[in-house]
Amino acid sequence: MPATLEVESTLTDRYQTTVPETVRRALRLGKRDKIHYTIRPGGEVVLTRAEETGNDDPVLSQFLGFLARDIASHPERLQAIDAGFVHRLQSLTGGIEVDLDVALSANDE
Numbered sequence: 001m002p003a004t005l006e007v008e009s010t011l012t013d014r015y016q017t018t019v020p021e022t023v024r025r026a027l028r029l030g031k032r033d034k035i036h037y038t039i040r041p042g043g044e045v046v047l048t049r050a051e052e053t054g055n056d057d058p059v060l061s062q063f064l065g066f067l068a069r070d071i072a073s074h075p076e077r078l079q080a081i082d083a084g085f086v087h088r089l090q091s092l093t094g095g096i097e098v099d100l101d102v103a104l105s106a107n108d109e
Contacts, residue, residue: 023047 007020019029027049029035034050071078 005022005026007022009017009020011017019035023029027035027047029049034052036048036050038046038048040046
């Protein structure tokens, strides 16, 4: 059975940590790389290097990053969605079936 290495890191007050050098080397992590977490039923968490899909929309990623930073910087600006607005949206989209796995076509109208 292969030897198991164990390392620790500490959470800061903001729930951040530094990935130990041993783990960075084992996962071949560099700056700005993404980490994937798998949480198993028994509470065990498996940390792996996230694979790039190549399907990420760079504009959407930048926009979502902007939103995340804005929400973090100005949480007081968040507002609950009015229930009437939710009902209106549901009435406009009710009964419409969407298959999210089907590619969009420029020919569809």
